[in-house]
Amino acid sequence: MNRIITIGREFGSGGRELGRRLSEELGIAYYDQEIVSEIARRTELSEQYVQSVVEHQPSFSFPIHIGRSFYPAPSPVLDQSMTVYQEQSRIITEMAQKSDCVIVGRCGDYILREYEPFRMFVYADMDSKMKRCREKAPEDEKMTDRELKQHILGIDKKRAKYYEFYTGHRWGDKLNFDLCINTSRTVIKEIVPAVAKLFQG
């Protein structure tokens, strides 16, 4: 069976960087934005739309038809969210079947549970997440600290909602992961060789 590593992460924690560097160190495939592009190609929805659905917006906005039925009729928006999720599940499974790989986000840990992936979660305290975001932001970025904090919390809230909707598990619960790494006091580049060693016997 291929060696599959899934990485869940808080926004601003450097989980993507860790995933990318880890895949380079191990010489295996890395999937992140590629998944969105592939969903967009297969569903013929725009990449931007798929991005907004994937990890961000399972739609709970059922239209309610009072007087017609006790149960709400299926919503076309929810239908489309489900289509995207199903396509995503298929693509992630195909990727995992093809070769060893690192998959970032997108409920990979849950979708691939039968493949017994090594499940990592990357997180950090708010100060270091804000610092990391500032370093990566374009120069004309004008958010105040308060706005940036709200932005980070908002993205993670959506990730949590998405994850919980599709998996039934609490997002970031350490019991659902094999290894949780706090990057607050860490230079990611420096810990990658140690993390890689877990897979190098």
Place this chain on the structure above:
Amino acid sequence: MNRIITIGREFGSGGRELGRRLSEELGIAYYDQEIVSEIARRTELSEQYVQSVVEHQPSFSFPIHIGRSFYPAPSPVLDQSMTVYQEQSRIITEMAQKSDCVIVGRCGDYILREYEPFRMFVYADMDSKMKRCREKAPEDEKMTDRELKQHILGIDKKRAKYYEFYTGHRWGDKLNFDLCINTSRTVIKEIVPAVAKLFQG
């Protein structure tokens, strides 16, 4: 400054084994039961009693003197718990000042916070904790699965209470640790070289 590694752990998760093996791999000191023995020596309380206080029983049983004072009078039992905790803090600090070391349990992460220790937490799912306990139990051990589970939950409940009483933090909250390791699917011996590599540059 010395390299200090603290390890918090759920009962049955193999955190002690991981700590001991890690200290061997790194060639540094390992403190666990030694702390209890040293407290007993210094306070002239029995080792058994110190063991029952350390990590297990901060006493909340204030005697209440209605009509004399709004605030409860200090309890001799609480006094003794505090004495043990203070002595423990002193000993752990001395150990950390002496040389690089691994310290298991006993709020080491909190007591040594000014030394910026590398803080690990070791945990596992209930099935694997039960399995590990069975393997280590004496042959005449007769607990049913239900009793064993209650025993494990009971010890961790006391650890949580103790930790929260002295630190004000939630026990096992991943944000208070640099690395959390789930040993459910792991052979501890096999991951130690990778964990050690974090400290070997």
